[in-house]
Amino acid sequence: MAVTEDKSLNRRSANYAPPLWSFDHVQSLSSKYTGEDYEARVDSLKKSVKTMIQEVVGNPLKTLELVDNLQRLGISYHFEEEISQVLEMIYNDYYKTQEQWNGMDMNLKALGFRLLRQHGHHVPQEMFLNFKVKAENDKPQSDEDNNHVVGMLNLYEASYHSFEDESILDDARDFTTKYLKESVDRIDGSSSLGSLINHALELPLHWRIARLEAKWFIEAYREIVSPTLMELAILDFNMVQAINLQDLKESSRWWRNTCWDKKLSFSRDRLVEGYMWTIGVWSLPNFSLGRRTLTKVNAIITAIDDIYDIYGTLDELQQFTDVITRWDINAVEELPDYMKICFLGSFNVINEMAYNTLANSNSGVFILPYLKKAWVDLCNAYLLEAQWYQSGYIPTLEEYLHNASVSISVPVGLMHCNFLTSNYTSTQEIQQCIQRSANIVHYSALILRLADDLGTSSDEMARGDNPKSIQCYMHETGATEDEARNYMKSLINKTWKKLTKERAGAAATCEFLMEFECATNLARMAPFMYSQGDGYGRPQLAKSNILSLLFNPIQDLH
Structure with missing residues (x-):
C-alpha cells in the first residue's frame, strides 16, 4: 500500500547552511595542466629523480632525507620500486641489529625508524632506549647549530609511529614535544x-592527509628543496588537481540529475565536501573511477543520515530500514515519497557498482550481498540512535561507541573502497579479506567518530540531538566536559597506536591491501574536517582547504 508523507508533522530541521559552490560554478572550473607537453616534462623529470636516488645510495642519511622529501612533496608514488629497494638496503645495512644502530646519531636513527616502520620493516623502540642521555650529550655548543633540533624533530615524528605499550616512544613524544616548544622560541x-616545528606541533606528519601536506610543503620549502624535485612536485600537484577537477565536475552532473538537492532539501547539500573525502582517501590519478563512485556513496550516506537523524518519524525509519534490509524494489511503495526517492537513488547506484564489478571481472564474483549487508548495518545503527533519541535513553560509552563506530559510516565506505581497489577471484577470498581488515576498519571508524564528536557535539547538542561520546562519558562518570574531552583525545591517541600497528603488520606482508591505506587515510581526514568544528555541517570551516586542494593550482616556479 502506498504511503503519503504527512505534511502536517512538525519535522525537525538542522538549518544547515546552503552549499558554497553552485553547479554552474563547479562546471565553469578548468585547468591548463593537461596534455602531452606536461606529461613529457614529467617523464623527463622523473628520469632525473631516479638518477638522484641512485647517486645518494651509500649515504644512508641523504637517502632517507630524499625519500622523506619525495613523500612530503606528494611524488613518491612515481618511485615506489626505487624507494622500496633503497629502504631494504638501508634496513639490512644499518638497522637490522642493535650493533648496527648503536653508533648512529639521533637524526639518522629517528628518520630511519619512521620511514622503515612506515614501509613495514621491523625496527624496535629499543633503539631509543637511552635517548634522553643521548640528547643531553649531543646538545649543540652554539645556537646556530640546528642539527640537534632536527634530530629531536625527527624523533618527535617517529614517536607517532608507536604501537601499544611502547613506553620508550611515549616518553620520547613527551620529551621532544617539550624540547621543540622551547626550541622554537629561539x-x-x-x-x-x-x-x-610549528607545523609538526600543530599535528604530526603521520596524522596528516598526504595531499594537503604536499601543498604545504611545496609552498613552504620551494626555495630549499632541489629545483628538479620542486618542478616535478608542482607539475604533479597541478596535473593531479586537473584530474580531480574533472572527477568533481562529472560527480556534480550526477548530483544535479538526482534532484536530491531539491527533493531532499532538509538534507545537507555537500557534493564538493563529499568529494573532498575521496581526495583524502585516495588522490592519485589511477583512482578516478573510484573517487566518482565514492562521491556518490558519500552523498547517499549524507542523505540517509539526515533522514534518520533529523527528518524521519520513528515509524517511517523502521519502515525504511525494513525496505533496505529486503532490498526489494517492489517494497518501495510502502515508503513516503521522500524515502522513495532516497531508496531508488541508492538502489540504482549500489546495484550499478555490483553490475560493473561483475561485468568487468572474469571470476563471476557477485559483490552485491556484501554491499547490501554494509548498508543494512549502517541503517540499523542509525535506527538504534533514533530509538535512543525518542526514548531519551543515554547509553554507556561502551554501548555508544559500539554502535557509533558503525553509524560513522566508515565500514560501509571502506567496503566500497575494498571492491573498487581489488580484483577478487572467489567469495572465499572476499571473506578472508573482510576478516583480515576488520580491526583496521574498526580503529579507523573509532578515530573518526571520536574526532567527529569533539568537533560537532556542541552544534548537535544545541539543536537537541542524541548525546555523543562526550555526554555519555559525563553521564556515566560524572566528569566535567573538559575532562570528558581530554578522555576522548586520549582514546584517539590509543586507537591511533592500534591502527598504526595493524597497518605496519599489513605492510610487512605481501598481502598489503589498498584498503588498509584507505582506512588510515580516513582517520587522517578527522582533523582536516573536524579540528575547528563541524567542517561538513558548516562548510565555511573547510572552505580554504578545499579551495587550496581542488580549485587553486600552485603557481609556477618562474
Missing part, C-alpha cells in the same frame, strides 16, 4: 626549520 618562527 629559532626564527618564519625560518624553514621554525615553520616545520
Whole structure:
C-alpha cells in the first residue's frame, strides 16, 4: 500500500547552511595542466629523480632525507620500486641489529625508524632506549647549530609511529614535544626549520592527509628543496588537481540529475565536501573511477543520515530500514515519497557498482550481498540512535561507541573502497579479506567518530540531538566536559597506536591491501574536517582547504 508523507508533522530541521559552490560554478572550473607537453616534462623529470636516488645510495642519511622529501612533496608514488629497494638496503645495512644502530646519531636513527616502520620493516623502540642521555650529550655548543633540533624533530615524528605499550616512544613524544616548544622560541618562527616545528606541533606528519601536506610543503620549502624535485612536485600537484577537477565536475552532473538537492532539501547539500573525502582517501590519478563512485556513496550516506537523524518519524525509519534490509524494489511503495526517492537513488547506484564489478571481472564474483549487508548495518545503527533519541535513553560509552563506530559510516565506505581497489577471484577470498581488515576498519571508524564528536557535539547538542561520546562519558562518570574531552583525545591517541600497528603488520606482508591505506587515510581526514568544528555541517570551516586542494593550482616556479 502506498504511503503519503504527512505534511502536517512538525519535522525537525538542522538549518544547515546552503552549499558554497553552485553547479554552474563547479562546471565553469578548468585547468591548463593537461596534455602531452606536461606529461613529457614529467617523464623527463622523473628520469632525473631516479638518477638522484641512485647517486645518494651509500649515504644512508641523504637517502632517507630524499625519500622523506619525495613523500612530503606528494611524488613518491612515481618511485615506489626505487624507494622500496633503497629502504631494504638501508634496513639490512644499518638497522637490522642493535650493533648496527648503536653508533648512529639521533637524526639518522629517528628518520630511519619512521620511514622503515612506515614501509613495514621491523625496527624496535629499543633503539631509543637511552635517548634522553643521548640528547643531553649531543646538545649543540652554539645556537646556530640546528642539527640537534632536527634530530629531536625527527624523533618527535617517529614517536607517532608507536604501537601499544611502547613506553620508550611515549616518553620520547613527551620529551621532544617539550624540547621543540622551547626550541622554537629561539629559532626564527618564519625560518624553514621554525615553520616545520610549528607545523609538526600543530599535528604530526603521520596524522596528516598526504595531499594537503604536499601543498604545504611545496609552498613552504620551494626555495630549499632541489629545483628538479620542486618542478616535478608542482607539475604533479597541478596535473593531479586537473584530474580531480574533472572527477568533481562529472560527480556534480550526477548530483544535479538526482534532484536530491531539491527533493531532499532538509538534507545537507555537500557534493564538493563529499568529494573532498575521496581526495583524502585516495588522490592519485589511477583512482578516478573510484573517487566518482565514492562521491556518490558519500552523498547517499549524507542523505540517509539526515533522514534518520533529523527528518524521519520513528515509524517511517523502521519502515525504511525494513525496505533496505529486503532490498526489494517492489517494497518501495510502502515508503513516503521522500524515502522513495532516497531508496531508488541508492538502489540504482549500489546495484550499478555490483553490475560493473561483475561485468568487468572474469571470476563471476557477485559483490552485491556484501554491499547490501554494509548498508543494512549502517541503517540499523542509525535506527538504534533514533530509538535512543525518542526514548531519551543515554547509553554507556561502551554501548555508544559500539554502535557509533558503525553509524560513522566508515565500514560501509571502506567496503566500497575494498571492491573498487581489488580484483577478487572467489567469495572465499572476499571473506578472508573482510576478516583480515576488520580491526583496521574498526580503529579507523573509532578515530573518526571520536574526532567527529569533539568537533560537532556542541552544534548537535544545541539543536537537541542524541548525546555523543562526550555526554555519555559525563553521564556515566560524572566528569566535567573538559575532562570528558581530554578522555576522548586520549582514546584517539590509543586507537591511533592500534591502527598504526595493524597497518605496519599489513605492510610487512605481501598481502598489503589498498584498503588498509584507505582506512588510515580516513582517520587522517578527522582533523582536516573536524579540528575547528563541524567542517561538513558548516562548510565555511573547510572552505580554504578545499579551495587550496581542488580549485587553486600552485603557481609556477618562474
